[in-house]
Amino acid sequence: MRRPLFSSLYGRIFAVFWLTLFLVVITLLLLPNLDPRAQHTIPEPQIFKLNQTAERISNRISAMPGELNRKLNSITRHDRHDGARVYFTTLDGEVIAPHGRNKALRNFVTIADSPEAPRQKLYGRWMMAGPFAISDNNQQALMYVGRFWREKPPFFIQILDKPFQLLLLTMLVSTPLLLWLAWAISRPARRLQQAAERVATGQFSPDPKLEQGSVEFQQAGASFNQMVQAINQMIGGQQRLLSDISHELRSPLTRLRMATALAQRKQGESKELSRIDTEAERLEQMISELLELSRMQVNSHQQRETSDAHSLWFEMLEDAQFEAEQCQKTLSYNPLQAWPISGNPNLLISAVENVVRNAIKYGDNVIQVQIVPVEHQLMITVDDNGEGVPDDELNDIFRPFYRVSTARDRSSGGTGLGLAITESAIRQHSGTIVASRSPLGGLRMSITLPLNT
Known part of the structure; x- marks a missing residue:
């Protein structure tokens, strides 16, 4: 299907170029008609007035004795015509009166020499108009009128006379067009960037708005949505595979534990049977946590809502404090406030x-x-005074199935998936979790989550 020209990014650039060129051409065509320094026709009222002046001068010199040149010089020396100054030339353009060098007059005579079509032109601040026919019996001459131009030059003339101002005007005219072009380019680019950021946080959802804008961005948006759908299908297939594997593994594990229980009932307790039952139970727990991690990676973007720190973690901390007291330990925490947090409440609490x-x-x-809140983030710090983790293993404890060689090992009953699940939940909420050595001597876990401001 053939697309409109301006739906393409190149088409929009092409449109801005031709629109700018069109404005420049229109300006160049209009300038000669608006510039008083160019040759123009004289308005009708002014032509009528100047013709009357020429007629009065013709009547006066006809009544005066002497030669035409002397009479015209006499008029230019003694007469003023409404603040204007008159000049006289022969029909061939030779100056009769007043005598002297007048560059403006000599230039104007060369471009305006027909009394049937008088013209006017501005020379600096001096406006020349003419010619008008003067007759003395059988002799003729041409009259030109010069008057001081008191009006300020038009704005665009002032701009054209000053290159710096012309540059500013050009920038002023072109800036809206360039801003529109930049907006047309950046808007779909921002949409694509925001969609990529959502995917980076685990939100694998297509966005129909990506397929808007210029043709290039429509194609990029369509490809991006296809990629997201392919990732969804791949993750969904992985989830189904893990579910099937867990189902197939849980059945023999259940039968194994039942057989172990029957053997213990018939033969009594033994270290071997207890070890088999313990390992089977641990394997079942590992499969359960592995499935939880998989579901979290797939569905963490669902069921998101706005909550606050107090409603999320207050009850959990109260229960943890009670549990610590039962173990002869002390757990303390600072008062919580309603700092806003956006995300999946269950995952945030669990993490x-x-x-x-x-x-x-x-x-x-x-x-x-x-x-505590720090700028636009919520900082959660958990310290203990246990044995801690070796410095060279602090970054590895978030890997699935990883267990350190100290007290946090297989003998403690852990599967090595707890911190991997926590790290996945925090990352899916655009946060970070870092392990370091605690001032208390044990391990410090530092979690940052963005506040919903």
Whole structure:
């Protein structure tokens, strides 16, 4: 299908170029008619008045004795005509009166020499008009009139006379066109950028608005939406595969645990059977957490809403404080306020709760939780005074199935997926989580989340 010319980005640039060229051509065509320094016709009222002046002068010199040149010189020396000055030339353009060098008159005579079509032209501040026929019996001459131009030059003439002002005017005229062109280019580009940022945060949803604008951006938007749909299909296929695998694995695990229980009932307790049951239980927990991580990566952009820090984590911190007291440990946290947070409430609660409960589990007896706003972000810091994590492993603890070689190892019952789930939840909410050494001697987990301002 053939698209309109101006739906293309190149078409819009082409349109701006030709529109600018059109304005320049119109200006050049109009300037000669508007510029008083160019040769113009004389308005009818002024022509009538100047013809009357020429007729009066003709009547006067006809009544005067002597030669024509002497009479015309006499008139130019003694007469003033409404503040104007008159000049006389022969029909061939030779100056009769007044004598002297007058460049404006000599130039004007060469371009205006017909009494049937008198003209006028501005020379500096001196306006020349003419010619008008003067007759003395059988002799004839031409009359030109010069008067001082008291009006200010038109604005565009002042602009044209000053290059700097002309440059400013050109910029002023072209700026709206360039701004429109920049807006036409940047608007779909911003849409594409925002869509890419949404995808980076795990929101794999097509945006029909991307397929608007110029043809180039329509094609880019359509390709982007196809990519998002392909990613959705790929992730959906991965999710279905994991679900099928978990279902197939859980069935033999259930049968294995039932067989272990029957064996323990018949043969009694034994280390071997207890070990088999423990490993089967751990494997089932690992499969469950792996599925939770997969579902979180796929569906974290769903069920988003605006909440606040107090409603999200206050009850969780109260429960964690009670749990710490049962373990003979102390958990403290600062008062929470209604700092606005946008996201999936369940994931946000689960992510912070996982970090806090890890601190309770691995800390010796002191756990400190601090939640404070910093500029446009919410900073959540969880410290404990446990053994901590070696510095060279701080970045690895967020990897799935990774366990450190200290107290946080397989013997503690962990699967190595808890912090991976937490990191995924925080990342899906455009936040960050960083592990470092705590001032208390153990581990510090620092979480940042954007405030909904």
